[in-house]
Every structure is written in structure tokens, then in C-alpha cells.
Amino acid sequence: MITLLFNILILLFAPFLMIGVIKKTKAFFAGRKGVSIFQPLWDFIRLMKKDFVISNTTSWVFKFAPIVGFATTIFAALFVPMAGGMSIINVPCAFIIFAYSLSLGKFFALLSAMDTGSSFEGMGAAREACFSTIVEPAFFIAMASVVALTGHFSFGNLRLILENAGVYGIMIIALLAVTLFIMLLIECCRVPVDDPTTHLELTMIHEVMILDNSGMDLGLITWASAIKMLLFQALIANLVIPASLVGWQAILAFVAVIFVLSIVVGIVESSMARFRMTHVFEFIFVMTLTALLILALVTYRVYGG
Amino acid sequence: MKIYFLSMILLLLGALLSIVVKDRAKFKVCSIFTFISTVMLWIPSLTVLLTGSPISKSIYMSPIFGDVSFVVDPLSAFFVLVISTMSFLGTVYANGYMKPYFEKGMNISSHCFFLMMLVMSMILVVTVQNALFFLIVWELMSLSSFFLVIFEGEKKEVLSAGIKYLVYMHLSVIFIIAAFVMLNIQADSLTFSDFANVLQTNEQFANIVFFLAFLGFGIKAGFVPFHNWLPDAHPAAPSHVSGIMSGVMIKTGIYGILRVITLMGTPSKYVAYTVFIVALVTAMYGILYALAQRDLKKLLAYSSIENIGIIGLGIGLGLIGLTYNQPLVAMLGFVGGILHILNHSIFKELMFFGAGSVYNKTHTRDMEVLGGLIKKMPNTATLFIIGAIAICGLPSFNGFVSEFLIYFGMLKGTIGGNTALFITLVLAIAGLAMVGTMAMLCFTKAVSITFLGQPREEGIYNKVEGDVAKCMWIPMAMLALFALVIGLMPQFFVALLLGPISMFVQAPCFMLPIAVINMMQILAVCFFILTVLIVVMFCVKLFARKKVEEHTTWGCGYNRGNSHVQYTGASYVSLFLSTLKPLFKRVTHIKKPKDLFPSEAHYEQDIEDIEEAYIVKPILKWDERFLSKFERIQSGNIQQYILYGLIFLVLAIIGMIYFG
DSSP: OHHHHHHHHHHHHHHHHHHHHHHHHHHHHHTOOOOOTTHHHHHHHHHHHSOEEEETTOOHHHHHHHHHHHHHHHHHHTTSOOGGGOOSSOOTTHHHHHHHHHHHHHHHHHHHHHHTTOHHHHHHHHHHHHHHHHHHHHHHHHHHHHHHHHOOOSGGGGGGHHHHHGGGHHHHHHHHHHHHHHHHHHHTTOTTTOOTTOSOGGGOSHHHHTTTOOHHHHHHHHHHHHHHHHHHHHHHHHHHSOTTOOHHHHHHHHHHHHHHHHHHHHHHHHHOOOOOHHHHHHHHHHHHHHHHHHHHHHHHHHHOO | OHHHHHHHHHHHHHHHHHHHSOHHHHHHHHHHHHHHHHHHHHHHHHHHHHHOOOEEEEEEEETTTEEEEEEEOHHHHHHHHHHHHHHHHHHHHHHHHTHHHHHTTOOOHHHHHHHHHHHHHHHHHHHBOBHHHHHHHHHHHHHHHHHHHGGGTTSHHHHHHHHHHHHHHHHHHHHHHHHHHHHHHHHSSOBHHHHHHHHHHOHHHHHHHHHHHHHHHHHHHTOTTSOTTHHHHHHHSOHHHHHHIIIIITHHHHHHHHHHHHHSSSOOHHHHHHHHHHHHHHHHHHHHHHHHOOBHHHHHHHHHHHHHHHHHHHHHHHHHHHHTTOHHHHHHHHHHHHHHHHHHHHHHHHHHHHHHHHHHHHSOOBGGGOOOHHHHOHHHHHHHHHHHHHHTTOTTSHHHHHHHHHHHHHHHHHTTSOHHHHHHHHHHHHHHHHHHHHHHHHHHHHHHHHHSSSOSOHHHHHHOOSOOOHHHHHHHHHHHHHHHHHHHOHHHHHHHHHHHHHTTOOOSSTHHHHHHHHHHHHHHHHHHHHHHHHHHHHHHHHHHOOOEEEEOOOOTTOOOOOGGGSOOHHHHHHHHHGGGGGGOEEEEEEEOOOSSSOOOOEEEEEEEOHHIIIIIHHHHHHHHHHHGGGGGGOOOOHHHHHHHHHHHHHHHHHHHHHHO
């Protein structure tokens, strides 16, 4: 019960700290002092206090989209196992509901970007939609392989890989972690796919889609996208944290993994530049390849040798 | 069963009456008669679905037909329910949609007549169990829909689309006739139940018959590579007709396939894998081409192909489950497939009506000249967006439920099968996921280019004086409501489908249906939570009471942009399509500016269906070259034709003497 409560707390407030940690890491590598790790939280609170400026081209879709985006992210979060492998709702095939509810949010985000009638936002929407088209199948291949390997349909099966996969366990876990990490970079629009801090609208993906959002809407969008990043990190955390940990140990391990992953994201962002748009596809296909490798390993484990 | 016959008679009566009455009343007559017969048809079909026991009536027609039995078993009942309801909404919508036509003084008598005939023949197709009578009503259905398609036959492209449709339908009927003739010879009967005995004893024979029937019915349903008539016929037809055709008529092809499956015993591996893989290819192919379209109705037609693929995926999964003796997989597959029939008929009709309303107001189907219509047509736009969410299979609407069932079945199938099955299923899961995301790309494009942003052509936009009439958007609202209700309460609808499912899967115990329904209940609870979350967030935002200031769209410092700087539909999908270059045949027309000074220039790019470009057209070319050798026979000279008749008679008599 306590774990569950902590999970909810982590879910709602860790995202800001996580973004803060990423920023701090980047500042460290750039030789700057950097802002406090609480700065994203203060930014969020400031945004929530502000009023709206809304484009006169837009319709109800534009006002509705941030609500749906936030609600679907929270909804998706209910299915993701957090510390101690506990998810708030535990159902079979949770990964399908997870992916599709995030898609619902994305559907409205795309519409709201197109609703403004801005060419930049249209460009961002086209890119976002296009990338997710290639990302999703790879995610599904990886998850279906895990289901077949463990025989369990819930998301918690990520913790059962080691005991089911035998000698291939470490390999499958490593590949899955890489797959999910690439997915995190793509879905949450981090370098090298997208640069959230760039000042040139032409090269953005996610940030350019929300150019016209302001005030509370913008606050909700940033909160939702931070939570989304936490969700992917939580999936990776479930892979690497041993299933034997319970209670406080599990929570601490979980927080530690999230912290480390945020630093890793920061290091990746500091150490490489954004890919050219044409090379992003190659990067995404790396994810497809790792997913197919997982499929091959699982096939070999279950039906071969 | 009396109610059933009475409603058939009513439909026929309505057809005849609609010829007699005056213009404005024609569609009212159609709607009223369809409504009454729909309500009447609900009674027997719901009874059958709830009790699970079929009702039937056999009539002795003539020595040729023998006994013609009309059977409403659970499968037929499901189809009757879908067909009658969707057709009724179609006729209501037609009241508003056809208004400009009869105000122009066009003759719509035949249109109304054939509309009613189409509804009647569709219901007969799914209930009659006599092969010969089935073929007759099947043909009646094809012909009446042909006449509906060529309503605007004075336009060249409409007529050619209609003829293409007619040719494809007759190609389809050839295979169906072949299958029935083979069955008739083996079984020495025309009744479906007698066919079952033959099919269940001889597996090889059953396979051949199934493939013939799959070809025939597959053309009607629009499986790739026989889908070619769909993207031409749907845009050509008036929107209520496209809605009915895409929503329910192509499903009669699926019905045919399902009916043959019920007659067969355990299907062989080849059958199962063929259906599964053809369906997967169909789904991918359909949505890929839907992406590339700029004609709104053509986009929807290609998306119908995609959805037929998803239905086929469910059926194929069911067959795989039967082959490998995994009843739960089979059950999930069939439930998903059959539920998707209902779902697709709902949201596709909704979207065709939406496209029709846009056409009605703007007189164009080209999305690239539209935009910003949500301000002038708020009801249509909102309902169209709901349809788009449903068709993308996004949560809390009906599309997700059926896709989820198919996913779940495929995942179940990955455990404890063999290597080939495992890899096929995992790749199919990825394929279905990709279809889902491509559908999202496709329909965000359709919605945003048509309804959102700024108007791309002021002239067209300014002519739109307001939203469509009530009789046009209320049917759409009802369809949207259906979509939401099925999404929020899937357990009841899945429970209704257990009757039809039991005709395919003999569940070894009561546990399986309960497991599926439990799963649906969980889904319902999840969707309830999602809805509550959205409503809560909505209220939070509503009560935050922030000031709203209006401003122009942020143009990144540039404030002289006009509506033409907006992203177009083509540019929206071009990034994605550029990754799949080889799958499209591009036809470009370029007119370059010639002199040093700016002059007129022109660039146009069309995307052609590769199946049509590389398979159909070469065949037609060859065909034409071959058949032109026989042109001499067709002289137009009557004496010569009489001679042909004479020669044929003599040959026939000689043949009878020698072989008879």
C-alpha cells in the first residue's frame, strides 16, 4: 500500500525533478552552473497561473487537446509498473492499452497543431506522426516477444524475463533496454531525434507543435510529456531491478534507476548533436532491428535448442 | 418468421411506392418503409441472437429451385441487424443529401427504387440458404448497387467507375457460381445444409471450394489484389450510397466467406494461413494508399479496404485457432472480426456521411482546397472527428474493442504454437500496430486538412453558408453515439456475438466465453476511468477561469503569411511516404517556366495504385489485343446473328444426340 502511494507521488512529481536532473547534467557538461533541479517545477507553477493567448484560427479542438493529452498520459501511467513492479491497474495486455491511449493523446496533439494553420506546426505534426508510425510496430514486436517468453500478459512480465530466458536472459534484457531507451528518445523528443532547447523552429518536432499553446495548456503539456518520459524510464527500471527487492528497497532502487537514466539522457544530449532529419529514420530502424533481434532470441529460446 | 417476410414485402412495397409519389416525398417514403421494416427485422434477429436458436421457413418454389429455405440463424441475425439499421440511417441521410438534386429537377425515381431493392436484396442474401436463389439475390444486389453508383451517369468518370464495378462484380459471381456448381454436383442438392456434409467429408474438395468462394466473395469484400473497384466506385456514388455500400454491402462478401466456413469442418492449414496473410496485406495496402489520397471519399474507400483487412485478420486468426485446436484463440479471432464488421459499418458510414455533407456544401471532394470548415460546419466537423477517433481504433470508442480482441487473440496464439505460427503472429501484431498508426496519420490528415486551419480557397469557403440540415447530421450523431456506446460497454455487444461465434467454435466449456466477457468488463472499467479523467480535467480547466486573449497564429516572427503557407495534405504525409517510395507509382506532369522572366509553371503529381498499374492494366491490354481478333464476328448485321443462332442450335442438337 505504501509502495502504491509512493508510486503515485513519484508519478506526479518526479517528472519535474527528472527534467531538472537532465538540465543539470547538460549544464555540467557545458561547464555551466545550471539552474536548480526544481526549476522545471517552478516554471510549471508559473505557467499554471498565467492566462491564455489563443490564436483566432483555432477551434475547440485546440482547447480540448491539452486536456486529452494530459488525461491519456495519466491513464496510460495507471498501467505501467512502477517501484516494486506494482501498477495501479493490473490487466492483461496492458501494453496495448498503454500504447493506444498514448496514441489518443497524440491524435489530439496532431490535430491541435494543424488547427492553428501554422506551417511550422504542421511540419512538427507531420514529423511526429511519421516517427510514431515506425516506432510503434517495433515496440509491439518487443512486447509480444516478452509475452511469448514469459507466458504472462500483464506489464509485470518485464520482471520475469530473467527466470524464463535462462542463458539468454541478460541479452534479451539488454536489447529490450536499448529498444525502450531509443523509444524514450523518440517519443519524448530528446536529442538526437529532436532538440527541445533549439531556437530554430524548422528543426523542432515536439516543441514546434505547441508553439501556440500558452498558460495552463502549455503547463499541462509539459507536465504530460515529462510524465511520459518517466513512464518509459519506469519500464526500463522494471527490467533492470531484480524482482526480489520489495518495500523500501524497491522504491529506493526505482528512484535510483530513474535518476541514473535521467543522467544518461543528459549525457547523450551533451555528447551528440541532433541527427539530420533523414538520418532520424535510420536511428528509428535501429530500434526495429533490436526488436527483431529480441524476437529471434525468444524464438530460439522457446522453440529452438 | 412471418415478421421477416412481412418486412421484405414492405421493402418491396416501399420501392414501388417511391416511384409513384412526388419528388420530395420519395425519400420520405423510403425512410419510413425502411424504418418500419428495420424495427420489424429487429424482433426476429434479436430473439435469435439472445436465444441462440435459429428460426427458419422453407418454401417450395418450383422444380428448378426445389425447397428454398429462409433461415435466420445467429450469424444471419447479426447481419440482418447491421444491414437494416445502417440502411435505415442511410435513407434518412439521403433526404437531405439528395435535396439539391431533386430541386434541380433530376429524376430520382429509379434511384429510390434501387435503393430499396438494394436493402431488400442484402437482407435476402444473408438469410437465404439455397444456392440458386442466393445467386439471384446476389445478382440483384450487385445490379441495384450498380444503378445507384451511376446516379450521376452523365459524368464520364462516374460511368466508367460504374462499369468497372459491374465487371468486377461479375468476375466475382463467376467464382461463386463455380464453387456452387461443384458443391451441387457433389451434394446433389442446392441447400446449404446439404453442402456441409460434402465439405466435411472431403478435405481436399473443401479446400478447392473454399478458395473459389474466397476469390468470389473476396472480390466483393475488396481483399487485395481484387480491391480495385472500391476506390473508383465509392467516390462516384452519392454519399449515402457509398455509406451503405462501404458500411454494409461489402460485408456481404465477408458474410459469404463466413458462411462457407460454418459449412466446413476443421479448416486446413493452407486455408487459415492464406486468409490470414491476404488479410494482413490488405490492411497494410489499404491504409498505405488511403494516406496518399487527396480525394476525401477515395481516402475513405481505401480505408474500407484496410478495415476489410482487419476483419479478415480476425477471421484468419479464428481459422488458425481452429486449425491448431486452440478454442480461445479461435474465439477471440472470430469475436474480433465479427465485432469489427459492426464497428466498421458504424464509423465508415459516419465518415462517408461527413464527407457527403462536405461535398453537399462545397461541391468538391478535393481536400487540398478545403480547410477551416469546422467554423462553418461545427456539427459535421465534430462528428467527423469522432468517426476518425473510432476508425483509428483509439480507446473508449468501438474500433479499439475489436482491434484489442484481435491483438489479444494473436498474443494468446503466440504461446504454445510452433515456430512458423509464432513468427507469423508476432509480425502480424506489428503489422496491425503499424496499420493503427498509419490510420492515425491518415485520419489526422483527413480531419485537419478538411476542417481545421484556415480555408485554402476563399471562394469555396465563402459559399458555405452554414451547417447541413438536421436530417443529415442527426443520423451521423446516432452513429457516433453507437460508436461511443459500443466502446464504453463492449461486454454487452460481445455477449450478443456469442451466438454467431458458437457457429464457428464449439467451446469445450463455459469458461471461454466468460473469460472473453470478463476481459471486456475490465476494458469497460478502464474506459470509464479514462472518460472520468478527461471530464475531470475538462472541469478543472473550466473552473480555472482564466482570461482568454485572441491573437493571430504565431508565425515565428513573420506576420504576412496567408492561408497558402499552411501545411497541405500532401506535405503532411510526404515525409512518411518518402520512406516507402517503391510502393507507389508516381505520375508527374511538369510544365517548367521557359524564359528568363517568371512565367506560368505547373507541377502535378498523381499516385497510381501499383496493383492497377502493373497487374490490371497489362492484363487488360493483352485482353484487348486478343479480343480485338474477334471483332469481325460482331458485325451488327441481323441476318448474321440469326445464322449464329442457327449454327449454335445445330451444334447443340448434334451434341445432344452424341453425348446425351
